[in-house]
Amino acid sequence: MKRTMSALAENKPGVLAELAAAFGKSGANILSLAAGETENPGVSRIVLRLEGDDEAIDAAELCLRNLDGIIGIDDLSRKDFVDRELVMIKIAMSPQSTGQLMQIFEVFRANVVGMGQETITVELSGDQERIDGLIQMVKPYGIKSMCRSGMIALKRGDE
Template sequence: MKRTLSALAKNKPGVLADIATEFSKSEANILSLAAGETEQAEISRIVIRLEGNDAAIDDAEQTLKNLDAIIQIDDLSRKDFVDRELVMIKIAMSPGNTGQLMQIFEVFRANVVGMGQETITVELSGDQERIEGLIQMLVPYGIKSLCRSGMIALKRGDE
């Protein structure tokens, strides 16, 4: 099962290492981890996408709540939330496939951010399904390199 946790933590050195250490003790696997400052510079939001059984994730979540740096933790999987991820992809380009690639980029609303003699680099932000869809469409053209940001997420509504 996959779950998404969102934690507010004190913005100080070692917090991500502490979180990773706690999950390394459990049977939950971190699929994605993204962290950054919030509207308050002294607080960071950490979004963790996990895979594992419910008991392992629940145990790890409880352990995280006991860390001094953790202010609050929410299991977004049990709430309505919006998520996004950024991907940058460098694809092999030739005169014969440039038009096809541009059509794919247009369909997915991906932005060209770099171009060389033999490659083209695009970026796309969206939910994981959209990101995966673009990647699958580009595999036949030859992905030279790829970098994903990891999921970021917020609860929907006024909460």
């Protein structure tokens, strides 16, 4: 089972390390972790995409609630939320494949951010399915390197 959690934490050294250690003890696997400042520079939002059985994820959430520096936790999986991820991919390119790659980028609305003699680098933001779709389409051309940001998410609506 996969679940998405959002935590507000004090923006101070050691909080993220304690969080990762607490999850390691629970048996839940962290698939994605993204953290950054909120509208308040003293508070960070940490978004976790977790995998594990309900017992392991519930144990991880309980550990998280008991950590110093954690202000609040929200299990977004039980709510309506919007999520995004950023990916940058460096793809092998030849004169024969350039046109095909550009068509793929256009379909996915990916932006070319760098170009060399033998590679092209693109960026794309979107939900996980869109990111995975682009990766599958360019894989046959040869992915030279790739970096994914991890999921960020917020509840929809006025909450």
